[in-house]
Amino acid sequence: MKRKIAIAAIAASALVLGACASGAGSSGSDSAGGSKTEFVKKDPLVLGYSVYDQTDPYFIAYANGVKARAKEKGVKVVLSDSKDSAQIQVTGSAQLISQNISALLITPVQPDALPATVSAAHAAKIPVLVGDIGTKGDIDYFVQSNNEEGGAQAAEYLGKKFDDGKNHDIAFIRDDPGHPAGEARGKGFKDKLKEYPNLTLVSEIPGQTIEAAYKAGQDIFSANPNVEAIFGFNSNAVQGAVRAAETSKKSPAIVGFNGDPIELQLIEQGKQEATVAQDPFGQGQALVDAALALLDGETPKFTDEASKTLEQPTTLVTKDNLAEFQAKLADQ
Incomplete structure (x- = not known):
């Protein structure tokens, strides 16, 4: 994710463009004004x-989920x-x-x-999901993976793999600071x-892109040559770790997060052991279901x-x- 952006300028342009686009100000106020917006x-x-x-496989699947559910419901996207x-x-x-x-999804x-952007949408009586x-802000619905539980699944896998009473050094290629999902x-x-x-976590280095993760992997192996496992917070981190392992002539157990096609291929090739797979297609479907519920004056399904x-x-x-997981994806 790019972070070298003047958020204040972006926010200002959202307000101006949104107000111009919406015809402005006919809605009820949002929660900051003390009452609920009528969509x-x-x-x-x-x-x-x-x-x-x-162009990102994960978000292609997300958009496919949105389009598939909308088609089921007879709604244009x-x-x-x-x-x-x-x-x-x-x-x-x-x-x-x-x-x-x-x-607006x-x-x-x-x-x-x-x-x-939320304020501009609410001014036009449009919910934001x-x-x-x-x-951030007064959004109307949020769907995501249980990222914290997913991280725990990765640790549990390694804990069971190395359940031999011996000490094992492991590393973590994490997200850049400030990314809520990565932090969870x-x-x-x-x-x-x-x-x-x-299990001893001997190294924790950011690697948001493939190249950054590759360098992180090289640094990990250089400083900690006995590392036996790496957890990569997304598929970019995994790809970088795999490349670093190959060039460093190491064979750690690599566990990823996302379940993108490249990760499934790496598992098939034996270069990656496991991934914590998300369901972007299902999340896209959930967005559409929640949008239609809100527009019908109903409460969407929440876990919180x-x-x-x-x-x-x-x-x-x-x-x-x-094979079972790939067959499920093929049906989407």
């Missing part, structure tokens, strides 16, 4: 989805590709608001830029590790109603259940 279900019913990046740019996303979201949509490139990454994965992983005193959040479970995928 309008327009005819024809159109949902707008601001996608994080339509308009997509806006943010191309991993918060500035493009702010502009694209404002354009979606101007297109007479009834709900968004996977935020930068959650800090959300509040102004966030899929993954993180939230790391917390779950490290908290669960406490149950396995024979106070934060308007639905957390979905993750699946540990290894070579043992790889």
Whole structure:
């Protein structure tokens, strides 16, 4: 995720563009004003989805879930590709608001830029539903994986693998600071590790991109040549770790997070042992279900109603259940 962005400028442009696009100010106030926004279900019913990046396999699956559920419900979807740019996303979201949509679905490139977009949407009586990454502001719904539990699954896998009473050094290629999902994965992983005193976390280095993760992996092996396992917080971290292991002539147990196609391929090739797989297709479907519920004046399904959040479970995928998992994906 790019973080070298002036969030204040982005937020300001969201307010200006959104207000111009929406025809401005006819809605009730949001929770900051003390009352609930009344959303309008327009005819024809159109949902707008601001996608994080339509070249990323994970978010392609997310968008496919949105489109598939919308098709089931007879609803049109308009997509806006943010191309991993918060500035493009702010502009694209404002354009979606101007297109007479009834709900705005968004996977935020930068959650800090959300509040102004939410305000612009609410001014047009449009609910804002966030899929993954993180939230900020008075959003109406948030769906994500249970990232903390997923991190714990990775630690549990390694704990069982090395359940031999001997000491084992392991490493963690984590996300850059400030990414809510990445931080939750790391917390779950490290908290669960406490149950396995024979596992020692000797290195924790950020590696958000493949190249950064590759360098992190090289640094890990250089400083800690006895590392026997690496947990990578996403598929980029895994790919970097695999490359570093190959060039360093090491063979650690590599556990990833996401379940992207490249990870499944690496498991099949024996270069990766496991991944904590998310369900982006299912999350995309959940976004549409929640949007339609809100537009009908109903309460969407939450696991935590106070934060308007639905957390979905993750699946540990290894070579043992790889074929079964791939068959499930083929049906989506």
